[in-house]
Amino acid sequence: MTAVVSGLILIGGACFSSAVYARNADIPAISLPGDYRDWKLISVAHEAGALNDIRAILGNDVAVAAYRNGAQTFPDGAMIVRVAWAYTPSEENNRTFGREQSFIAGEPTNIQLMIKDAEKFKATGGWGYAQFASANTPNSVKDPANQCFHCHQAVQSRDYLFTRYAR
Amino acid sequence: MTAVVSGLILIGGACFSSAVYARNADIPAISLPGDYRDWKLISVAHEAGALNDIRAILGNDVAVAAYRNGAQTFPDGAMIVRVAWAYTPSEENNRTFGREQSFIAGEPTNIQLMIKDAEKFKATGGWGYAQFASANTPNSVKDPANQCFHCHQAVQSRDYLFTRYAR
Numbered sequence: 001m002t003a004v005v006s007g008l009i010l011i012g013g014a015c016f017s018s019a020v021y022a023r024n025a026d027i028p029a030i031s032l033p034g035d036y037r038d039w040k041l042i043s044v045a046h047e048a049g050a051l052n053d054i055r056a057i058l059g060n061d062v063a064v065a066a067y068r069n070g071a072q073t074f075p076d077g078a079m080i081v082r083v084a085w086a087y088t089p090s091e092e093n094n095r096t097f098g099r100e101q102s103f104i105a106g107e108p109t110n111i112q113l114m115i116k117d118a119e120k121f122k123a124t125g126g127w128g129y130a131q132f133a134s135a136n137t138p139n140s141v142k143d144p145a146n147q148c149f150h151c152h153q154a155v156q157s158r159d160y161l162f163t164r165y166a167r
Numbered sequence: 168m169t170a171v172v173s174g175l176i177l178i179g180g181a182c183f184s185s186a187v188y189a190r191n192a193d194i195p196a197i198s199l200p201g202d203y204r205d206w207k208l209i210s211v212a213h214e215a216g217a218l219n220d221i222r223a224i225l226g227n228d229v230a231v232a233a234y235r236n237g238a239q240t241f242p243d244g245a246m247i248v249r250v251a252w253a254y255t256p257s258e259e260n261n262r263t264f265g266r267e268q269s270f271i272a273g274e275p276t277n278i279q280l281m282i283k284d285a286e287k288f289k290a291t292g293g294w295g296y297a298q299f300a301s302a303n304t305p306n307s308v309k310d311p312a313n314q315c316f317h318c319h320q321a322v323q324s325r326d327y328l329f330t331r332y333a334r
Contacts, residue, residue: 041204044211044223044252049268056211056223085211085333093329096321101216105333154263162260166252166272 028120030130030139032113033060036081037135040064043166046087046103053109055084057163063116067165073126074159078116084109111135114161124149125160195287197297197306199280200227203248204302207231210333213254213270220276222251224330230283234332241326245283251276278302281328291316292327 039058046054059067063078088106111132118126129148130139141147152160206225213221226234230245255273278299285293296315297306308314319327 038207041208041223041225041250043272044221045257045272046213046221046254046270047268048270049266051268054211054213054221056208058208083208083333087213090212092322096318096329099216101214101218103213103215104331105210105212108334151263155259162263164271166250167275 027142027144028117028128030113030115030128030141032081032111032130032132032135032139033079034135036060036079036111036113037083039079039081041166042067042080043163045163047084048087051084051109052087053084054087054103054105055082057082064165072159074116074161076117076119080114080161080163082112084111108134113139125152125156127152127160194309194311195284195295197280197282197295197308199248199278199297199299199302199306200246201302203227203246203278203280204250206246206248208333209234209247210330212330214251215254218251218276219254220251221254221270221272222249224249231332239326241283241328243284243286247281247328247330249279251278275301280306292319292323294319294327 036058039060042057042059042064044054044056058081060077060079062075063080066074066078085108086106088104089100090102090104093102093104094100111134113128113130113132115121115128115130116126117128121128124144127149129141129144131141132139149160152162155162158164203225206227209224209226209231211221211223225248227244227246229242230247233241233245252272253274253276255271256267257269257271260269260271261267278301280295280297280299282288282295282297283293284295288295291311294316296308296311298308299306316327319329322329325331
């Protein structure tokens with residue numbers, strides 16, 4: 001388990017506790033949809049500490065409709081991606097405005113994905129979890145139950161989604 | 168001039184210097200397109216200090232295509248919106264992960280918009296500038312030359328756009 005993979009989508013930090021779930025011996029393959037960067041904005045966040053990133057959470061049409069409708073359980077086909085970049089002071093902006101106040105997206109870090117398929121991903125609450133070093137690399141999550149689902153159980157009441165829709 | 172309006176789109180801070188431009192006596196009306204929240208993500212940022220917000224910069228299809236193609240000058244019809252929310256620690260996330268590290272989008276602050284029309288907005292570099300308290304309120308920018316364009320001249324070489332596209 002790596003700190004980067006744990007706490008998928010919203011956090012990316014290591015879990016606080018360390019219960020170990022049974023490994024899913026046959027984890028369905030997940031690849032990153034080619035159009036993820038065109039998806040709609042769900043929210044934004046900054047993770048300080050070791051991650052030190054600034055991030056956007058985007059959803060495909062199914063996911064965004066579910067969020068906007070206040071769905072308790074997301075339908076199959078919902079996909080949520082977390083894109084993140086190094087949290088980077090903007091010297092240009094600070095110079096223009098005469099204050100040290102501006103932090104922008106620097107180099108990309110990695111991409112994380114959740115896909116809802118209640119049957120296929122039954123072992124992890126109906127969501128498949130994946131992480132990609134970049135858009136054209138394979139999923140690096142080998143143990144989603146322990147690397148991802150474990151922490152997401154803290155928000156089981158919101159269908160395991162940390163992120164709320166930002167209106 | 169208010170600190171909130173100045174430095175539209177990326178910054179929202181007051182300008183460092185304070186040159187005063189001629190007021191545009193006949194400023195074209197600008198309203199917020201109803202579908203702005205469906206636009207694609209350009210980048211994200213955090214402004215500390217008095218603003219203390221976390222923000223996303225979204226673009227309509229014309230603007231996003233121009234960014235992705237590395238356009239030097241954006242075509243008429245390009246629209247870029249800056250949505251922002253109070254920069255808010257997430258107790259829930261921090262509790263789950265055992266660290267004070269997570270900052271999320273809280274209450275919305277305001278919405279800013281740039282619209283490209285080289286002729287219509289000739290007085291302000293071809294861009295119209297607007298700010299809205301929320302989606303259904305009128306543009307509150309009365310003096311775009313001084314409230315907005317003045318600071319954006321610092322990035323004239325990038326067609327007055329502070330924000331870079333985050334890949």
